Amino acid sequence: MRIIPAIFALALGAIPAAAQQRPDPAAADPAIKAAFPTAPADWAPRLTGDDTMQQCSVSRNSPSKEVAEAIQKRELASIAYPPDNNFMGDWKKGEALAQSGYGLRFTDYPARQANGGNCYACHQLTKKEVSYGTLGPSLSEYGKLRDFKPEAVKAAYEKIYNSHAAFPCSTMPRFGANKVLTVEQIKDAVALLMSPESPVNTGQ
Amino acid sequence: MRLLILLVAMAAFALAPRAVAQDAETEKAIEKYRAMLREDPWSNPGFLDVDRGEALWTTAAGPKKATMEQCDLGKGPGKVDGAFAELPRYFADADRVMDVETRLLWCMEKLQGISAADYVKRPHPGGGQPVKDLGAMATYVAAKSAGQKFAAPLGHAKERETVALGETLFYRRSGPFDFACATCHANSGLRIRLQGLPYLAEKKEASKVIGEWPAYRVSTTHVMTMQHRMFDCYWQMRMPELQLGSDASVALIAFLTKQADGGEIAAPGLKR
Numbered sequence: 001m002r003i004i005p006a007i008f009a010l011a012l013g014a015i016p017a018a019a020q021q022r023p024d025p026a027a028a029d030p031a032i033k034a035a036f037p038t039a040p041a042d043w044a045p046r047l048t049g050d051d052t053m054q055q056c057s058v059s060r061n062s063p064s065k066e067v068a069e070a071i072q073k074r075e076l077a078s079i080a081y082p083p084d085n086n087f088m089g090d091w092k093k094g095e096a097l098a099q100s101g102y103g104l105r106f107t108d109y110p111a112r113q114a115n116g117g118n119c120y121a122c123h124q125l126t127k128k129e130v131s132y133g134t135l136g137p138s139l140s141e142y143g144k145l146r147d148f149k150p151e152a153v154k155a156a157y158e159k160i161y162n163s164h165a166a167f168p169c170s171t172m173p174r175f176g177a178n179k180v181l182t183v184e185q186i187k188d189a190v191a192l193l194m195s196p197e198s199p200v201n202t203g204q
Numbered sequence: 205m206r207l208l209i210l211l212v213a214m215a216a217f218a219l220a221p222r223a224v225a226q227d228a229e230t231e232k233a234i235e236k237y238r239a240m241l242r243e244d245p246w247s248n249p250g251f252l253d254v255d256r257g258e259a260l261w262t263t264a265a266g267p268k269k270a271t272m273e274q275c276d277l278g279k280g281p282g283k284v285d286g287a288f289a290e291l292p293r294y295f296a297d298a299d300r301v302m303d304v305e306t307r308l309l310w311c312m313e314k315l316q317g318i319s320a321a322d323y324v325k326r327p328h329p330g331g332g333q334p335v336k337d338l339g340a341m342a343t344y345v346a347a348k349s350a351g352q353k354f355a356a357p358l359g360h361a362k363e364r365e366t367v368a369l370g371e372t373l374f375y376r377r378s379g380p381f382d383f384a385c386a387t388c389h390a391n392s393g394l395r396i397r398l399q400g401l402p403y404l405a406e407k408k409e410a411s412k413v414i415g416e417w418p419a420y421r422v423s424t425t426h427v428m429t430m431q432h433r434m435f436d437c438y439w440q441m442r443m444p445e446l447q448l449g450s451d452a453s454v455a456l457i458a459f460l461t462k463q464a465d466g467g468e469i470a471a472p473g474l475k476r
Contacts, residue, residue, distance in 0.1 A: 027369075028372045028452070031452040032373070032378075034450055035446055035447055035451065035452035036445065036450075039444035046378060046379045046444070047378060047444075049378035053382055060386070104380050105439055105442055121396050121397055122396065133394070133395050133396045133398075135387075135388065173381040173383075178380045178382070179380070
């Protein structure tokens with residue numbers, strides 16, 4: 001359980017400690033606005049990033065303790081929970097969305113299918129899928145290592161919905177908070193991680 | 205003949221379904237291909253565009269029916285040898301810092317009368333299409349600095365400001381996935397799926413890979429330029445279309461080139 005924060009801290013430590021006087025990221029706003037002249041009006045929020053992203057950008061993902069706590073509080077408040085408090089969906093659908101990198105590129109409109117979570121881009125999950133990335137920690141046997149505990153199921157849901165609620169300035173997308181995935185899709189991804197029948201836990 | 209066989213083989217890779225095992229097989233096959241290239245560097249199809257770019261440089265074009273031979277890439281009008289090694293740089297006539305593509309486009313407008321505003325609407329080739337004329341000339345210019353080391357000037361305040369802006373942008377997180385360049389390129393030895401990711405925040409790895417652009421890309425069967433590479437990264441980051449020649453695009457290229465300072469230019473390179 002402690003290994004994930006440890007890896008995260010390690011990753012942060014690898015970022016060179018640059019000079020304290022970093023330019024204000026907001027100073028780049030005009031250049032960004034001018035660089036994307038074809039952006040539709042409703043894409044404006046994509047260009048600037050919200051308060052959390054601005055804090056993570058300026059600190060290069062190493063926020064001070066105070067900022068980290070503020071981020072955690074803010075992002076935790078963004079999480080919408082399933083009304084029935086059932087956090088697990090269908091692991092098979094979860095595996096499908098873990099494979100899919102579709103969605104939200106400017107060539108993905110109008111949408112031709114549901115957005116994917118693209119989990120395999122960064123994480124190892126099932127044994128069978130050998131084409132996995134290493135930007136994130138391995139999630140192999142994720143549920144088994146947590147004894148399939150109900151609180152771990154809820155924690156997995158929260159991490160996928162908004163990773164910053166657990167790890168401020170995590171590099172993982174906020175799949176729920178940024179509306180990349182629906183609540184139902186996140187439940188499917190949770191099942192892939194936490195269901196005892198999921199190949200992530202059966203070693204297949 | 206050998207080139208033809210290689211091209212057919214590469215087209216087969218590009219058309220192959222992107223299944224798991226095949227990804228690994230493809231990587232192996234490309235590594236084999238790279239080994240063959242080391243034996244005979246001239247078999248890189250990117251050299252076809254180097255030649256095309258050289259021909260375009262001396263061919264009258266545009267409303268003014270002029271060639272590019274009076275284009276000043278920083279070392280004086282018409283001086284191509286070694287010019288790429290000192291780009292991006294500040295140009296007094298345009299009063300801004302420019303990378304090779306931005307400068308070539310500026311020359312196309314000034315010398316040939318081609319509308320830059322029109323050109324940037326579709327400046328990059330689709331999959332399977334050859335690199336556009338601007339990109340072919342950029343490939344030619346870059347190849348004329350092959351073997352030299354990156355030494356972009358920082359004497360002008362605007363050059364330093366541009367590199368600083370590029371560094372800010374490298375770490376700037378935005379878009380629905382909260383990505384920055386640094387999300388994928390601020391650590392060593394990591395990969396997306398099976399694709400290795402260069403550690404561009406570190407000079408050692410940056411100086412190894414930045415000099416390989418423009419590069420022939422096996423997966424899309426054309427030369428991809430550095431501006432196109434930036435455009436493609438922002439596409440993956442779920443950002444809008446990055447405009448060729450925009451200050452942000454030049455700044456990122458200036459920052460990456462500074463990261464690669466002293467690294468050897470090996471354009472055109474060969475990429476997956």
